[in-house]
Amino acid sequence: MDKIDMELDVASRQAIEFVFDKHDSVHGSKNFDREQSSTSSHSPTTSVQGHKEPSLENQSSVDTPAQPALSLPKEILSMLHEGFRGDPLPASLSKPPMTHTSLLNNKIQWYGSWREGWEPRWGVIKPRIEDIRKVAMPFMQFCGIDPEKFSVAPFYEGMWNKLYLITSKNERTGAITERIFRITLPVNPWFKIQSEVATMEYVRKETSIPIPKVYIFESSMANALGFEWMIMEKMEGRTFKDARESISQPIKESLNGTIAEWVHQLSQLQFDRIGSLYREWDPRKPDYLAFKLGPVTSDHFLGPWRTEKEIFRGPFQNEAQLYRSIVELALADILDSRHLDLAHRAWAEEQGFGLVSNQDNEDESQIPTTVYSSKEAFGPLGVKNVCFSILGLLPLIEDKLAQKPRTYVLHHFDISKNNVLVDSAGAAVALLDWENLSAESLCQIYPWPSIIDPTRYEPPEPSQWSGPKPDWYIAAETDYETRLAADAFMLRLGELKSYWPQTEGEEQNYMNDFEEDLAELGSLVKGIHAGWAELELCNKMKEKYSEVFQPILSQKPIQTQDGNFPRPIQSSLGPKEAQYARLFDGLRPNKKRILKWKIITRKLGLNENHHR
Numbered sequence: 001m002d003k004i005d006m007e008l009d010v011a012s013r014q015a016i017e018f019v020f021d022k023h024d025s026v027h028g029s030k031n032f033d034r035e036q037s038s039t040s041s042h043s044p045t046t047s048v049q050g051h052k053e054p055s056l057e058n059q060s061s062v063d064t065p066a067q068p069a070l071s072l073p074k075e076i077l078s079m080l081h082e083g084f085r086g087d088p089l090p091a092s093l094s095k096p097p098m099t100h101t102s103l104l105n106n107k108i109q110w111y112g113s114w115r116e117g118w119e120p121r122w123g124v125i126k127p128r129i130e131d132i133r134k135v136a137m138p139f140m141q142f143c144g145i146d147p148e149k150f151s152v153a154p155f156y157e158g159m160w161n162k163l164y165l166i167t168s169k170n171e172r173t174g175a176i177t178e179r180i181f182r183i184t185l186p187v188n189p190w191f192k193i194q195s196e197v198a199t200m201e202y203v204r205k206e207t208s209i210p211i212p213k214v215y216i217f218e219s220s221m222a223n224a225l226g227f228e229w230m231i232m233e234k235m236e237g238r239t240f241k242d243a244r245e246s247i248s249q250p251i252k253e254s255l256n257g258t259i260a261e262w263v264h265q266l267s268q269l270q271f272d273r274i275g276s277l278y279r280e281w282d283p284r285k286p287d288y289l290a291f292k293l294g295p296v297t298s299d300h301f302l303g304p305w306r307t308e309k310e311i312f313r314g315p316f317q318n319e320a321q322l323y324r325s326i327v328e329l330a331l332a333d334i335l336d337s338r339h340l341d342l343a344h345r346a347w348a349e350e351q352g353f354g355l356v357s358n359q360d361n362e363d364e365s366q367i368p369t370t371v372y373s374s375k376e377a378f379g380p381l382g383v384k385n386v387c388f389s390i391l392g393l394l395p396l397i398e399d400k401l402a403q404k405p406r407t408y409v410l411h412h413f414d415i416s417k418n419n420v421l422v423d424s425a426g427a428a429v430a431l432l433d434w435e436n437l438s439a440e441s442l443c444q445i446y447p448w449p450s451i452i453d454p455t456r457y458e459p460p461e462p463s464q465w466s467g468p469k470p471d472w473y474i475a476a477e478t479d480y481e482t483r484l485a486a487d488a489f490m491l492r493l494g495e496l497k498s499y500w501p502q503t504e505g506e507e508q509n510y511m512n513d514f515e516e517d518l519a520e521l522g523s524l525v526k527g528i529h530a531g532w533a534e535l536e537l538c539n540k541m542k543e544k545y546s547e548v549f550q551p552i553l554s555q556k557p558i559q560t561q562d563g564n565f566p567r568p569i570q571s572s573l574g575p576k577e578a579q580y581a582r583l584f585d586g587l588r589p590n591k592k593r594i595l596k597w598k599i600i601t602r603k604l605g606l607n608e609n610h611h612r
Contacts, residue, residue: 275315
């Protein structure tokens with residue numbers, strides 16, 4: 001597998017020297033723990049009431065002299081100067097904030113519902129072009145941009161990020177250099193961007209999948225911009241969504257073969273736990289640049305007030321531990337009066353009663369609105385019952401999972417038409433959007449990337465028309481070509497003998513019944529509803545897997561090799577009881593021993609038949 005070239009070229013070394021010299025002349029040495037004081041004490045997270053906001057401001061870009069404002073201390077820059085090998089440069093060595101309230105206030109708002117899921121949107125405070133220039137200037141030469149003359153303009157806005165195009169023109173040669181400045185919505189401060197950069201670098205080093213190079217990133221919002229950001233390579237090409245009408249059928253099939261190679265390479269990146277990737281960026285640490293698994297950054301842990309909940313987020317030993325944390329987070333939502341208030345407000349609004357609040361002292365503008373189909377849709381009591389039923393099932397599932405080692409693979413869940421870039425010939429040139437990814441089990445992964453339609457369209461009957469084909473026949477031909485392109489994806493996986501799950505239709509091909517049950521339970525956990533069907537599913541699984549435990553009274557006591565009782569019995573006895581029990585374990589009963597046992601059990605307050 002080809003590795004990224006890690007040698008430091010002359011341009012990068014000069015860029016580091018430039019950054020180092022500018023920092024030395026302007027700041028000298030600084031304390032790198034600058035963020036601790038700003039995150040030490042915060043009130044509970046609040047969100048802004050949803051309302052329509054104006055789109056990106058089309059501000060004109062201007063050229064101004066560079067004014068470095070680096071946050072890295074001199075000693076860190078010096079170590080980077082000596083040991084840099086082309087990895088992304090952290091703009092600061094920030095740590096995860098203890099709480100996020102003051103950092104998130106007025107920057108993010110949530111739409112949706114507790115039942116249907118939450119959709120983040122940009123709040124009242126929005127990035128400004130002049131602030132982007134201020135934080136980007138010190139690093140421009142490091143990115144191959146003239147720090148004395150560059151422009152910044154809006155480029156693209158998505159749900160999670162705002163992208164700006166940085167452009168610089170060499171007046172002598174006329175060459176134009178472009179970089180992407182990306183600002184991330186603070187849905188999961190620090191963890192999201194830290195994991196994304198680490199994941200991108202890990203994939204760049206371990207696979208041949210073409211992805212943008214990250215030059216600089218900042219995982220702290222304690223900067224002039226007020227948001228987390230990164231500067232990365234601008235990949236040339238068009239999205240498959242924009243180009244697909246002009247791509248021929250053979251090229252589409254070839255493209256799907258390339259995507260099959262991508263997911264195959266990702267499936268080769270295997271781990272023994274469930275978690276998102278992180279990296280140590282501090283050059284002073286012994287594990288500098290080491291990759292490691294950490295808290296999961298998936299959507300299931302995101303939503304209003306969720307980042308402040310004290311819930312374990314990984315890494316997890318298995319799926320049962322992951323499911324337990326998601327269920328505990330759902331219970332924490334139910335116990336949170338703010339979430340209950342959202343349900344009541346939405347129901348009142350739906351019924352035409354207007355917005356209401358049971359929190360007299362809270363600013364109405366700080367409570368986001370949401371939509372529920374009815375007041376019972378939140379169903380706190382019903383959801384509680386489902387949550388407790390799942391929690392009662394998970395020990396049985398975990399015992400089953402513990403019977404053999406599990407393998408988890410890095411999964412890109414959004415290989416979509418918008419995230420695959422192609423060149424003018426239709427060949428794949430880049431895969432975008434590496435945020436919120438984690439190592440997952442194959443039973444949790446749908447085998448078809450969203451860019452591929454797996455529907456088994458039937459071939460149309462041979463054409464009987466001498467003139468132009470009717471529209472319905474052309475549509476049928478197009479559908480069948482879509483099926484052939486999907487077949488090319490699975491055919492290539494078969495040629496690679498891939499670990500990735502393979503199937504001929506829309507249904508997932510599970511390895512066994514337990515994996516299928518595990519996937520069904522995962523779907524339930526990640527979208528808990530208050531209904532009888534959910535409880536029925538849990539009860540059926542309990543009945544199916546409870547046989548792994550045998551009732552104690554149905555077993556004849558057998559002494560183990562270490563002289564102790566089997567664990568279920570041993571755990572039910574205190575130290576003295578266990579000591580007496582070992583004296584009688586495996587001995588043939590006679591009148592004298594039975595009499596001794598009766599005396600001992602009466603003395604200890606045990607049932608005389610406890611050991612029989």
